[in-house]
Amino acid sequence: MAVAVVVPTLARMLALSRRHPVSPLLSITSFRRFYRGDSPTDSQKDMIEIPLPPWQERTDESIETKRARLLYESRKRGMLENCILLSLFAKEYLHRLTEEQLNLYDRLINEPSNDWDIYYWATEAKPAPEIFENEVMALLRDFAKNKNKEQRLRAPDLEYLFEKPR
Numbered sequence: 437m438a439v440a441v442v443v444p445t446l447a448r449m450l451a452l453s454r455r456h457p458v459s460p461l462l463s464i465t466s467f468r469r470f471y472r473g474d475s476p477t478d479s480q481k482d483m484i485e486i487p488l489p490p491w492q493e494r495t496d497e498s499i500e501t502k503r504a505r506l507l508y509e510s511r512k513r514g515m516l517e518n519c520i521l522l523s524l525f526a527k528e529y530l531h532r533l534t535e536e537q538l539n540l541y542d543r544l545i546n547e548p549s550n551d552w553d554i555y556y557w558a559t560e561a562k563p564a565p566e567i568f569e570n571e572v573m574a575l576l577r578d579f580a581k582n583k584n585k586e587q588r589l590r591a592p593d594l595e596y597l598f599e600k601p602r
Contacts, residue, residue, distance in 0.1 A: 491547035493539060502538050503530055506545070511591055514551040521558060523591040525579050533572070540572040 494502070510526035513519045522545060533541060548554055548568075557564035557573065558580045564573055 488549050491543060493542070499535055499538065502535075502542070506530060506538060506542060509545055513545075515555070517555050518551045519591050521555065521576075521580060525576055527592045528579065529575060537572050540570050544568055544572060544576070 497505070507523075507526050507530055510522040510530070511519060513522060530538075530541075545554065553562070556562040557568060558576045560577060560580075
């Protein structure tokens, strides 16, 4: 009985594979949704917007805990470019920032739902919204310019966590 079911399926897959150069398995189920890029003709009607809870400032944590959390969140991003940029920025500046500046940095890296926005704002490819135009954004933009021409190919090793701040 099982052979009777498998044989027609295999026959159909072989027939499909002759007609389509792509995998016959992909032809059996139709996937309509795929990324089309930022085409000007894309209506984006098939985009799914996932609602995120609003960002809330954490007032119940010590400054040491906040620094440790922000250090971790700077290293673990959704995209490699921001992992590198933000983790190196955190290594350089996090221990020097005041509590108010830490709150601004916290809002910057945690409120936007799209990591690409943060990257574009930091590299000045796109203007940042008014709420993020502050001294921390200015520091991040200056850091992103890499005026010393440092080689920034990966996030820093964690040994610096045990060094005394400069």
